[in-house]
Amino acid sequence: MNNFTEIVNQNKPVLVDFFAEWCGPCKMMSPVLKEVKDNLGDKVTILKVDVDKNAAIASKFHVRGVPTFILFKNGKQVWKQAGLISKTDLKQKILNV
Template sequence: MTSFTEIINQKKPVLVDFFAEWCGPCKMMSSILKEVKAELNDEVSIIKIDVDKNQSLAAKFQVRGVPTFMLFKDGKQVWRQSAMLQKNDLISVIKQYS
């Protein structure tokens, strides 16, 4: 199994979605993330982290609310936002670091 560190150390941007099953806005973001992935294809990796199942990782990155999005490039966090986002806003952030 690939570790979180290996995943975020990719050359391309990696969008991490910290979410929870019980979170309504998180469920709404799921379809938006699918659209982002469909549009950007291999320009970005998108991974979802369930904060209830990965509490230590959520604590390490001080995730206090869901959804929280983080963008990593070469293992470094380059952007972060806790809130719902529109598809075009996410795409423009990712493209800044592509």
């Protein structure tokens, strides 16, 4: 994932979803993320990062479990959470950065 830094350096919020194909909770979050993106449109970029294929990036951000969500604004990490999160809470976090 060569363009990771370029993507998270946008001046709009960028939500990074660290996931794994084998992860049940990650699969449960997929429709939630789609709804958030559909609701917020161009106000947010959502980037999915497979930890098995991008171990270096996951390690750099101390991702210990999946799913882990990290919200960036202007290249700075502004929020991080591991585990499931509701659509309402996720939208709230994105809109408040």
